[in-house]
Each structure stands twice: as structure tokens, then as C-alpha cells.
Amino acid sequence: GNIGTIQDALIRWGPKSIRIYSVSVHYSKPLDYSEKLLNESKHKWRQIETCACELRFAIGNQGYLTEVEQLSDETLKAFESAMEDDLNTSLAFSVFLKFVTELNRYAAEEKLTADMSKIAGVVFNNIMNVLGLRVIEANDIEKKEIESLISMRDQLREQKKFYESDAIRKKLVDEYSVELIDHKKRTIWGIVEGASRLHSFG
Structure with a gap:
């Protein structure tokens, strides 16, 4: 059925995937155990990890600064609006994921520069902190x-x-x-x- 232990879920999907799974549903609604949704959450976390990596290693100057500044501002406003709307974490996370997807697109097209990363990174880190998410860093x-x-x-x-x-x-x-x-x-x-x-x- 749809019953599983927390320990099994942690081993199979990891804590960040489970956290994403949890915030993807409004707090007032029941959270059903779903392997399909957990797999989707794992994929979303991989996208976020990739984005963090791309932001950290971005090189070069200038780039699409105006576009990224607008994207970052709009993302933060939409995220804050969703969180202020009865703590709508589901909508807030979807806003963040769109932001991540767009940044990954810039990176995949070899367009993400260090200057763009500085702008986007502030919003990325702020939202990560609010959602209680943190990528692992090597010592x-x-x-x-x-x-x-x-x-x-x-x-x-x-x-x-x-x-x-x-x-x-x-x-x-x-x-x-x-x-x-x-x-x-x-x-x-x-x-x-x-x-x-x-x-x-x-």
C-alpha cells in the first residue's frame, strides 16, 4: 500500500527530496505517501543541486544582466507573495523551480556568467534558506x-x-x-x- 518507514524513505530518496515533497503540498492538506511524487521530488532536487553548482562555478563578466535581474526580482516577489498567502509553500516552491530551470537553461547554453550568478545567487540562497534547503559542500x-x-x-x-x-x-x-x-x-x-x-x- 502507501505505507513506508521514514528510514526507508531517507535511504531511498534522501532528506532533501522528502522536504521538497512535503513543501509541495499545502500544510492544510493531507500528505499521502506516493513513490511517483517522491521520485519527482528527487528529480527536482537534482535540478536545484545542478543550479547551485552552475552558480558557484560561473565564469566571465557581463552577460544577460538585465534579464537575470528582472527574473530574480520577479521570482522573489512571487515567492514572498505565495508565502504570505496562508503559507502557500506549494506555489512558492513552483515559483522557485521555474527560477532554477531558467538559470540552468542559461548554463546549458554557456550563457551564465559570474556577474549574472552574483545577482541570481542572492535570491537563490535566500529562498533556499526559507525552504530549509542546503546543498552539501566538500571540506x-x-x-x-x-x-x-x-x-x-x-x-x-x-x-x-x-x-x-x-x-x-x-x-x-x-x-x-x-x-x-x-x-x-x-x-x-x-x-x-x-x-x-x-x-x-x-
């Missing part, structure tokens, strides 16, 4: 190890040693829960929610 030791492995992978890819480079990618996923995002001239990374890191989540 200094992990960061050094991860970046060393990514550098090795880049060299192997240049040498067309794809089997070896894929092995490093797998090691990064298995040992560090790292997701790699390959852009045209560089690779960026972020730690994603995974069962191996449940103890790290806030």
Missing part, C-alpha cells in the same frame, strides 16, 4: 582530492583514454557522491545527495 581535504581526480580525468580525456576517464568518474560518484557537469572547455562539479552521505545533511 578542504575532499575538495583537494576531488579536484585532483577531475584534473586526472581531463588529461585522460585529452588522450582519448575514455575507459580510464570513465573509471575516475565512477570513483568520484561512488566515493564522494560527486556529479560532474562537462562544459565545452571545463568540467564543474558538485556533491549530490546520496545514501552514502546521509550523515552529512542539514
Whole structure:
């Protein structure tokens, strides 16, 4: 049926996916256990993690500053309006997800610059704090190890040693829960929610 333990759900979907699942329904309505909706929530959290990664590693100046400033302002106003409307977290989260989707589109098209990230990042972080969401960050030791492995992978890819480079990618996923995002001239990374890191989540 639609009954499951919290521990099972945490292992299968992760705490952030469950939090998103919870805020996607108005507090006055019952919350039914649904694997389909939890899977959708997990996908939404992946989108948010990707956006956080893209914002952190954005490079370059200028870009679509006016567009991003308008997008950020409209998002924050719509988010605050939804939260003030009897704490409509469902609507508020959908507003945030549209914002995330648009930022990811800029990044996928190689258009997201550091200047754009500074503008959008303020709103992104504010909303994340309100919703109680936080992406995982590597400590200094992990960061050094991860970046060393990514550098090795880049060299192997240049040498067309794809089997070896894929092995490093797998090691990064298995040992560090790292997701790699390959852009045209560089690779960026972020730690994603995974069962191996449940103890790290806030």
C-alpha cells in the first residue's frame, strides 16, 4: 500500500527530496505517501543541486544582466507573495523551480556568467534558506582530492583514454557522491545527495 518507514524513505530518496515533497503540498492538506511524487521530488532536487553548482562555478563578466535581474526580482516577489498567502509553500516552491530551470537553461547554453550568478545567487540562497534547503559542500581535504581526480580525468580525456576517464568518474560518484557537469572547455562539479552521505545533511 502507501505505507513506508521514514528510514526507508531517507535511504531511498534522501532528506532533501522528502522536504521538497512535503513543501509541495499545502500544510492544510493531507500528505499521502506516493513513490511517483517522491521520485519527482528527487528529480527536482537534482535540478536545484545542478543550479547551485552552475552558480558557484560561473565564469566571465557581463552577460544577460538585465534579464537575470528582472527574473530574480520577479521570482522573489512571487515567492514572498505565495508565502504570505496562508503559507502557500506549494506555489512558492513552483515559483522557485521555474527560477532554477531558467538559470540552468542559461548554463546549458554557456550563457551564465559570474556577474549574472552574483545577482541570481542572492535570491537563490535566500529562498533556499526559507525552504530549509542546503546543498552539501566538500571540506578542504575532499575538495583537494576531488579536484585532483577531475584534473586526472581531463588529461585522460585529452588522450582519448575514455575507459580510464570513465573509471575516475565512477570513483568520484561512488566515493564522494560527486556529479560532474562537462562544459565545452571545463568540467564543474558538485556533491549530490546520496545514501552514502546521509550523515552529512542539514
